[in-house]
Amino acid sequence: MPLFRSILVADDEPSLRHVLTLVLSGQGYEVRAVADGDEAVRELAARGYDVLLCDVRMPRRDGLSVLRHAIAEYPGLTVVVMSAYGSQEQALEAVGAGAYDYVRKPFKPEEIVLVLRKAEERERLVRENRRLQGGGSGATPVEHILGQSEPIREVLRQVERLAPVGTTVLVTGESGTGKELVAKALHARSPRAAMPFVAVNCGAIPAGLIESELFGHAKGAFTDARTARRGLFSEADGGTLFLDEVGELPPPAQVKLLRVLQEGEIRPVGENRAEKVDVRVIAATLRDLGRLVERGEFREDLYYRLNVVNVRVPPLRERPGDVLLLARAFLSRFNRELNREPPVLGFSPEAEALLSSYSWPGNVRELENAMERAVLLAEGEQILPRTLPERLWAAPPQVSAPTPTPTRPPTEGNLSLKQAIRDLEESYIRAALRRTRGNRTRAAEVLEISHRALLYKIKEYGIDPDAEGERG
Template sequence: MLRSVLIVDDESSMRHLLSVILSDRGYDARAVATAEDALRELEAHDYDLVLTDVRMPGMGGLALVRALQQAAPELLVVVMSAYGTHDAAIDAMKAGAYDYLPKPFKPDDVVLLLRKAEERERLARENRRLRGELAAAYRPDAIVGTSAAMTATLRQVRKVAPQKTTVLLEGESGTGKELIARTLHELSPRASFPFVAVNCGAIPEPLLESELFGHVKGAFTDARRDKKGLAAEADGGTLFLDEIGELPLAVQVKLLRFLQEEEVRPVGDVRARKVDVRVVAATVRDLGQAVRAGQFREDLYWRLNVVAIRLPPLRERREDIPALAAHFLARYARLRPELAPPELSPEARDALLAHRWPGNVRELEHALERAVVLADGPVIREEDLPEAVRPGPARAAAPGSAPEGTLSVKRATRALEEQLIRAALERTGGNRTRAAELLELSYRALLYKIKDYGLG
């Protein structure tokens, strides 16, 4: 909250008036007659805000603003003037002032301005706090995992993060590719700019180019206004292209041009606009194989594959499962605030270690969220885990068999469907496109069912 204000004005009556107004409202106000006195005062004491006149003997108010921008850029400065014009206000803002107060003014005008400044500072502090929490969440040392496979991955992340280099993240569904992409962003000089994530497999093909690069009004039937594309939204920051292997060939051409020229051309526009974007792409597919099959452009593949980072599946880093489980149990403990933080029983821990986790870390997270909700006490038992995770007949049942003890067609059908989806994902290494082909489902239907069954 703003408490201390330094008043700078060569008129003694104005210094007195402002001191009374601010003191009566609970502010700690001190007044000086010149900009030079203000600089000396600010060297000796801390203030939350400076309220300065423009025209003063010696150094003027705008020169003081510029000097304070260099010496104390976080300090809020408000400029006052009896020669109030629009140009004077613009000059003050250009110099770095927070706001402009024309003379004469009412006491309420001054107080309202300070209240606005307080709200701005509150929002700025909250923004800094949230950014700090976000940065902490996406630091490599905040990512759970000390296995050799994960340590090697994080070592690569630290090396490449400060560069603009394009990165291709490879790994099965649920291995944490978006988490790594965000970590690359937060550890880069671009952290204060946007991180924009695009799921290339979730946007219908006719809309993809418009979503990525924008469009102008009238470019097509429903284009009723200009639209800024996601690539332009990420200007200065990072564009994360998830499921890049699902990008249609026609859009791959446009993406390649974007990467080569570093400019976007909205659909229907003849002009291109330069953008500064770092691209991180992710895929569950073997893009090299897709290139050989004619499903992915080779030139785009090499443009994306400047630095490839492979994310290990959970079955290759089983030693991380206990730490990951503890992390997720602590996160979801807030769902049961009346109980002590949950712990795993030895049987539940053994079940987690034995499961193959085709859905990887995301499947583990969903399994433990479910367990926390269903548990009767602070101990997570084996029976609190999803059927597919628990050992025994239900887990060992061959595809095509019903869960033990049920004659319900509806339940048996769901169980069979879940088994088949798990088997297809495991067989294809988490490649959803190939799994959908094996299952003879549309890609969108498979995504819906994966979400419905908590598989990713």
């Protein structure tokens, strides 16, 4: 579900207004489109918008004028400027005036969607920073890292060891595994906990602006830089700066970041003097930085400076025993946040089996989204399979232990995917019972599903556990 809800498109090209309205509406946004700058100003005053997509050249009032008005009157508004006549100077002017990004025409509609997704990610980080600095819910970030499996216990042990010492840490792992939670936990357990925790997604900032964002700029450093601006390093002084997706940093910014790590000082864009800063850097990436170094895309000296200690956050498929624990935690949270009455109390055995057997390629974030959807759609006090995303019950079980009996090969008259999945699931259960000599508890552990879900499946498929155990 998008973080932003409403978007105003201001462009004098009817075809572009039509295409953007169709594409963005299809992504779940509420879209209104106008044809000139004056109409855009009136519309902004009439309704509250989250985003303004604004062309530079429009009748009656140009886009940069609309941009300056919008930023002055609506500080929380995200503005993206579009132009077919753009230059680097114009882009800097637009961003210096407060635009989030600058997109050159012609562009594919999907490019605008990507820009919006990055802007939403940045807004999430801003809101989370405010929550952390304002005290939040009272739970520490460590308490938000849920799990009882050995892989996640090892992450928590590393957090406890590394938090007090202040060294640079590189957090690695797939998207959605919780790398930022680890960074927050390292900060919260450190002597810097009372100071700022500042997070930035390096991949969400245009390459030409990343240095200004990180290190600040002097007055007059570029067109429309009417005042000096502090960078994120200065904002994090005394605390922690979390550089998410650090592998996306362009080469000039890599050089400057290396200097900060070596010398403990920054030099704002357009400034001749350096400033001392005291910042602990925690970086994160889902990319293989070692491979980027080999290809010449990432500085080797910076890599070793960042990778003093590596904390790897395991994907959810490596900790399947934590899936139901996390699902229940999300269930409780969304009952509160969505004001669910009556609350959803739990999962049916079939739903538990689906949750446990799915591989979760999107990791904890995918599970979180699935639980929010399930709570919204649940009609009773239990989550049922039909309220879970279709991809869960359309995917084969993620089981690694026993060798199942082969399923029937497909024929012209036997192409039911659902039946093939049922056959595969049944064969895994029979194989697990043979391996454990009919021990249902051990078989559930081997299959990595709950004991209750296994008993349900045994009944559903008419399996005799004792008979299977004797065959083992």
